[in-house]
Amino acid sequence: MRKILILVGLLMGAALFTGTPAKADLGCECIKLGSSPMCSSGVTACTFKGGGVCVLPCGYEPAKMGRKHHVRHARKKKK
Numbered sequence: 001m002r003k004i005l006i007l008v009g010l011l012m013g014a015a016l017f018t019g020t021p022a023k024a025d026l027g028c029e030c031i032k033l034g035s036s037p038m039c040s041s042g043v044t045a046c047t048f049k050g051g052g053v054c055v056l057p058c059g060y061e062p063a064k065m066g067r068k069h070h071v072r073h074a075r076k077k078k079k
Helices: 001-017 043-049
Strands: 025-031 038-042 053-060
Touching: 025 043, 038 043, 038 053, 043 053
Parallel strands: none
Antiparallel strands: 025 038, 025 053
């Protein structure tokens, strides 16, 4: 019986640790009074910078840099 329990434990451990790695970083579900919960980059970003409380782990993805679009300006006509 003991051999079966050890074998089951080893198989469950192998199943948990073999898999595709997560692409998102582990973040923190930050909750503040009077606002909706948001996912922050970590505990320190939530408590010190955000003024909230870290409750649950979440998949944090940093904001992507937006592309700067070239704006055409109308040239003034000389008189």
